[in-house]
Amino acid sequence: MSELVKLSAAEMAAKIKAKEVSSRELVEAHLEVIEAAEPSIKAFLKVSGDQALEQADAFDAKSDEEKAQLPELAGVPIAIKDMIVTKGIETTAASKILEGWVPPYDATVIEKLKAAGMPLLGKTNLDEFAQGSSTEHSAYQTTHNPWDTERVPGGSGGGSAAAVAAFEAPLALGTDTGGSIRQPGSLTGTVGVKPTYGGVSRFGAIAMASSLDQIGPCSRTVLDAALLQEVIGGHDKRDSTSIPEGPRPMVAAAREGMKRDLKGLKVGLIKELGGEASSRAYGTLQRRRQEARGNGC
Numbered sequence: 001m002s003e004l005v006k007l008s009a010a011e012m013a014a015k016i017k018a019k020e021v022s023s024r025e026l027v028e029a030h031l032e033v034i035e036a037a038e039p040s041i042k043a044f045l046k047v048s049g050d051q052a053l054e055q056a057d058a059f060d061a062k063s064d065e066e067k068a069q070l071p072e073l074a075g076v077p078i079a080i081k082d083m084i085v086t087k088g089i090e091t092t093a094a095s096k097i098l099e100g101w102v103p104p105y106d107a108t109v110i111e112k113l114k115a116a117g118m119p120l121l122g123k124t125n126l127d128e129f130a131q132g133s134s135t136e137h138s139a140y141q142t143t144h145n146p147w148d149t150e151r152v153p154g155g156s157g158g159g160s161a162a163a164v165a166a167f168e169a170p171l172a173l174g175t176d177t178g179g180s181i182r183q184p185g186s187l188t189g190t191v192g193v194k195p196t197y198g199g200v201s202r203f204g205a206i207a208m209a210s211s212l213d214q215i216g217p218c219s220r221t222v223l224d225a226a227l228l229q230e231v232i233g234g235h236d237k238r239d240s241t242s243i244p245e246g247p248r249p250m251v252a253a254a255r256e257g258m259k260r261d262l263k264g265l266k267v268g269l270i271k272e273l274g275g276e277a278s279s280r281a282y283g284t285l286q287r288r289r290q291e292a293r294g295n296g297c
Contacts, residue, residue, distance in 0.1 A: 002029040009076050009170040009224040016075040017067075023056035023075035026170075027119050030077055034121070034168045040149050042141045043163040045082050047122040048089050052077060055119035062117070071231050072251070074117040078228075079169035081160045082123035083130055084215065085204045086110050089120070093206045094138035095128045107204020108239070109173060109215050109232045116231050121169050124159030130180055130208040132156050145188060154184030156208075160218045161188040171228055172218040177208045181216045191219045195229060198243040201236030210241075226254035 004012070004026060015021040031049050038044060059067075059075045067074060085091045085103040087110070092098040106114070113120065127137040135143040135158030145153040146166035153162040160172035161184030174181035176194035185192025193216045200215045207213060217228035233247030 004029045005167040008221045012076045013072050023059045027052045027056045027077050037166050041166050042143050043159045044122045045125050046090050052119040052121050059117035071116045073227050077119040077121050079121045079124050079163045079172040081157050081174045083175045083206045093129045094126045096139045108201035108236045127156040130156040154187035156180040158184045161190050164190050164218050174218050175215050177212045191225045193217050193225050198241045200232050201239040203238040223254045226250040
């Protein structure tokens with residue numbers, strides 16, 4: 001496995017800016033991992049390698065002045081949950097009902113990614129029409145957790161989370177109605193964020209529950225999630241629920257947070273929320289608290 005794929009998206013972007021690596025090299029490195037990992041992970045329903053390489057070449061051909069006008073993540077590849085329509089790339093929502101459907105238009109978030117020069121690696125697996133929480137209920141395949149392929153990666157967006165965790169992609173988009181980004185993030189040790197409702201356009205997202213659905217970032221670091229949110233966020237007149245104001249400065253907040261000392265930070269966990277797992281988590285938290293006190297924290 002190339003060491004390139006183990007970098008954060010922000011580190012990849014910095015190497016592109018410093019001309020230490022090209023967008024094509026990043027795409028090729030991730031396509032190699034996808035080829036090697038997919039037989040066991042099954043995160044992708046469709047790998048759009050040729051299109052991704054074309055998009056990477058188009059970015060690499062831009063002048064320094066043109067690249068300077070693009071977002072920080074320009075040139076960094078990304079995977080897309082197959083609940084989001086992509087022009088020219090089959091979109092199925094993991095259902096046989098939509099098998100073979102190639103959308104004639106892009107979702108707003110895809111338009112923004114393309115405008116930012118971010119190559120699309122392909123479409124990731126999910127529970128059919130996002131109806132599930134384990135990615136075992138796709139009409140095509142079951143996605144496995146990269147940490148232990150005998151376990152699930154969560155759902156419905158387990159494909160995006162598994163792809164990021166397995167270094168098949170540095171970033172991915174998911175959709176979240178009742179936890180479909182956040183829960184897979186928890187199960188795969190990645191970062192999954194459901195943005196504030198209306199913060200990201202839903203135009204082009206196949207609806208599960210329109211009053212709750214939201215597209216959001218999947219990544220391996222909080223900073224990467226913030227960088228991606230600033231690319232995809234913002235008002236869209238094609239979405240009647242879109243917040244009129246522009247995206248908040250999340251990247252600056254993430255970078256400021258990285259400088260902070262967590263000593264003295266209080267973490268709350270409601271032990272009554274139920275279940276054996278919750279009780280174990282509460283017990284672990286109590287032990288860590290005692291250990292921290294013993295270490296003078």
